[in-house]
Amino acid sequence: RKFGDYGGQYVPEALMPAIEELTDAYERYVLDNEDGFMDEFRERIRDFGGRPTPLQRADNLSERYGSDVYLKREDLLHGGAHKLNNALGQVLLAKYMGKERIIAETGAGQHGTATAMAAAHLDMPCEIYMGRRDVNRQRPNVFRMRINGAAVNPVDIGRGTLKEAISETMRDWATTVETTHYVIGSVVGPAPFPAMVRDFHRVIAEETRRQAEEQYGRLPDAVVACAGGGSNTMGIFSDFVGDEGVSLYAVEAGGSSLSVDEERGVAPNSASLSTGSEGVLHGARTKLLQDGDGQIMESHSVSSGLDYAGVGPELAYLVDEGRVNAVNVDDDAALEAFHRLSQDEGIIPALETAHALAFLEETDEDLGEFVVVNVSGRGDKDLEAAIEETEKR
Numbered sequence: 030r031k032f033g034d035y036g037g038q039y040v041p042e043a044l045m046p047a048i049e050e051l052t053d054a055y056e057r058y059v060l061d062n063e064d065g066f067m068d069e070f071r072e073r074i075r076d077f078g079g080r081p082t083p084l085q086r087a088d089n090l091s092e093r094y095g096s097d098v099y100l101k102r103e104d105l106l107h108g109g110a111h112k113l114n115n116a117l118g119q120v121l122l123a124k125y126m127g128k129e130r131i132i133a134e135t136g137a138g139q140h141g142t143a144t145a146m147a148a149a150h151l152d153m154p155c156e157i158y159m160g161r162r163d164v165n166r167q168r169p170n171v172f173r174m175r176i177n178g179a180a181v182n183p184v185d186i187g188r189g190t191l192k193e194a195i196s197e198t199m200r201d202w203a204t205t206v207e208t209t210h211y212v213i214g215s216v217v218g219p220a221p222f223p224a225m226v227r228d229f230h231r232v233i234a235e236e237t238r239r240q241a242e243e244q245y246g247r248l249p250d251a252v253v254a255c256a257g258g259g260s261n262t263m264g265i266f267s268d269f270v271g272d273e274g275v276s277l278y279a280v281e282a283g284g285s286s287l288s289v290d291e292e293r294g295v296a297p298n299s300a301s302l303s304t305g306s307e308g309v310l311h312g313a314r315t316k317l318l319q320d321g322d323g324q325i326m327e328s329h330s331v332s333s334g335l336d337y338a339g340v341g342p343e344l345a346y347l348v349d350e351g352r353v354n355a356v357n358v359d360d361d362a363a364l365e366a367f368h369r370l371s372q373d374e375g376i377i378p379a380l381e382t383a384h385a386l387a388f389l390e391e392t393d394e395d396l397g398e399f400v401v402v403n404v405s406g407r408g409d410k411d412l413e414a415a416i417e418e419t420e421k422r
């Protein structure tokens with residue numbers, strides 16, 4: 030339940046029965062593979078999802094940085110992002126638990142889309158909560174969710190971004206726990222969600238380890254991934270935590286600046302790991318952007334998927350332990366990296382992913398000769414935003 034001081038289950042009493050039921054199901058089906066649950070998960074994520082994803086050498090980036098840069102291509106997973114690993118796992122688990130309805134939150138819309146696809150695939154009705162602001166800036170994903178048969182509920186309270194969408198989804202779940210499972214989109218929320226979401230994404234790290242040995246003859250010197258809630262980071266890091274020779278870099282959104290405006294409660298970034306402080310958000314104790322009175326601050330990022338004031342408790346723990354390096358790059362660097370990968374490698378990355386790629390350009394650290402970057406998603410959803418943002422600069 031806990032990762033050092035972080036984690037726990039800070040939820041209203043009404044949710045405790047659902048949390049206990051989910052904990053029992055997680056232990057039986059995910060940890061103990063009861064009824065062959067994990068076998069069915071692996072078979073479906075292979076045949077429906079398209080796993081394994083390639084570990085591909087980026088020849089032009091390798092030349093630019095004078096090292097062997099390999100891309101873990103989660104953008105090639107069905108739906109265009111790593112999100113399907115967790116969404117498929119949780120919807121399948123809901124089916125094993127006898128649930129009849131699926132709900133989820135989304136910000137960038139990738140998690141919402143993945144949940145809608147998994148629910149359609151497993152014949153479960155699905156409802157997605159999405160901040161109005163995100164509905165407007167990730168429209169291609171709103172269309173995909175609806176075409177996959179999900180209802181998309183725009184959330185108009187507050188700033189209409191991810192934080193409010195999560196709160197609305199939790200509110201729905203509190204009154205529908207009997208029949209409904211809440212598919213949380215990242216390694217956040219009350220236990221067992223952070224560990225369970227990590228375990229569904231662990232397949233990314235397992236493949237990367239095998240592919241590194243086969244294609245390069247040894248483990249990477251460094252693994253780099255962007256961090257919003259932290260699921261694609263924990264997914265690709267989880268298998269390497271015990272390998273001291275593999276440096277791990279979690280790249281957060283530095284937004285437009287790292288200085289926060291305590292007065293207005295606004296942080297023009299989402300660098301919770303680097304600049305946040307300990308607090309409770311969405312059911313877990315973790316690190317988050319809060320003002321002196323403990324009010325959660327508005328976060329910012331050019332990418333919806335990193336625009337989140339919190340971060341997963343296990344990732345916060347690994348950073349405090351010094352096992353993961355928390356770094357960040359700003360909006361401009363991410364936009365440059367978005368265009369660089371598109372022009373130099375023929376891959377349009379998600380704006381979230383672009384932050385991980387920007388770190389290779391921005392850092393003056395020597396990352397070693399064999400560097401793996403997690404390409405968490407593709408940038409189809411971001412084309413309009415990226416062009417607009419680039420023209421503005």
Ligand SMILES: Cc1ncc(COP(=O)(O)O)c(/C=N/[C@H](C(=O)O)[C@@H](O)C(C)C)c1O
Binds near residue numbers: 112138139256
């Ligand atoms: C392509 C892509 N890459 C990275 C992220 C960051 O989420 P994590 O991997 O959980 O840190 C995201 C996050 N997307 C979520 C979503 O689509 O709803 C996000 O907005 C929330 C679930 C946090 C993403 O779409």
